[in-house]
Amino acid sequence: MKSFALLAAFALALTISTSALAQDSKPETIPFEGGNFTIVENAEGEKVVAYEGKEIARNYVAxxxxxxxxxxxxxxxxAVGDGGNACSPExxxxxxxxxGIQSTTVGDGECGTPPAAATGDNIFFVPYPLPGETLPVKAWSPEGGLLLHGNLAYxxxxxxxxxxxxxKQFEDGIVAAFKNEAVYKAAQQLLGDGMPEFATSLLVSGGTEKLPSGAFYASGCIPHACGGGNGFMAIDAKAQKLYLAQQTETEPKAWPxxxxxxxxxxxxxxxxxxxE
Incomplete structure (x- = not known):
């Protein structure tokens, strides 16, 4: 009971100190078009973005x-988001x-926003498609708002x-092997529409290992979900064959x-x- 009371007292003191810190923290001020944006942390630890007192966004990172x-x-x-490395900010x-001040959020509940590239007339949000994937490119302008501009395919x-x-080309991750046209076509024949899902299972990957035959392989995992659905890719360049597998709760799925x-x-x- 004594240890529980000490823990409760510590938690209360931490809450009070965190709240006081948030209240005492000075806002960041950003001049903009005759006024100021402010970013200030509230008692809940959120960063609140406002323009001349009008809130436009809030989250734990801003x-x-x-x-x-x-x-x-x-x-x-x-950039506004939950923090951590599971998703990039919106x-x-x-x-x-x-x-007066206008604002819009690009992301619509998706896992972050693709990187932005600004031109004279638009801000383009350009995604990074995985092997076998096609993703939309969106463009924003003050007059037109956010519109679909086109599609970007891997x-x-x-x-x-x-x-x-x-x-040696794949010491930073064997998923880069899909950039080879012969490998890509061979994987496409094996995986079909499942290529993006399989490629995701290799995104967190180390270097390759060689086999006695001269073939090489590497394993990887899904970002932020290692240990479930891990991937395996072996490349036999001499025989011009791929051996792909993905972990399941029972026997791995394999192609072939x-x-x-x-x-x-x-x-x-x-x-x-x-x-693993």
Missing amino acids: FLDRTVEVAGTKVAMF TVLAWKTDA EPQPGTDWADLDA ALAEWPAEFRGALTKALAD
């Missing part, structure tokens, strides 16, 4: 990314009209073949079927999954 000029209008771009755009490097492969894998590759898969 900071000014940059100010740009689009179609003659100055636009402040704020982008909050703020600009001033005769009616493509391998044209003309690259099995002979161009070198295990595990029964068709040479013993060397089955052994590498067993070792990779055991090391």
Whole structure:
């Protein structure tokens, strides 16, 4: 009971000190178009972004990314999000009209906002598609708002073949092997529409390991979900074949079927999954 009372007292003191710190923290002031944005932490630990007292956004992380000029209008771009590394922040755009400060959030509940590129007339939000994936590119302007501009598809490097492969190319992650056109086409035949999901299972990956035959392999996992659905990719450039697998609660899913894998590759898969 004594230890529980001490813990409760400590928790209360921490709450009081955190609240006092939030109340005492001075707002960050950002001059903008004849007024000021402020970013101040509230008692709940949220950062509140406001313009001359009018709130435009709040979350646990909030900071000014940059100010740009689009179609003659100055636009402040704020990064606002939950914090941590599970999702990137969303982008909050703020600009001033005769009616006062205006704002919009780009993201609509998605996991963050794609990186932004500003031109003279638009701010483009450009995604990073995975192998086999096509994602929308959106553009924002003061007059038109946020509109679909087009689609961006992942493509391998044209003309690259099995002979161009070198295990050293993939020390930062074997998912980069999909940039090889021969590998991409072989994976597409094996995985079909499941290629983006499989590629996700390799995004957190270390270097490759070589097999006696000269083939190489690597394993990886889904960002922020390692240990569930881990991926495995082996490349046999001489035979021009891929061996792909993904962890499940029972036997791994495999492309081609595990029964068709040479013993060397089955052994590498067993070792990779055991090391996870």
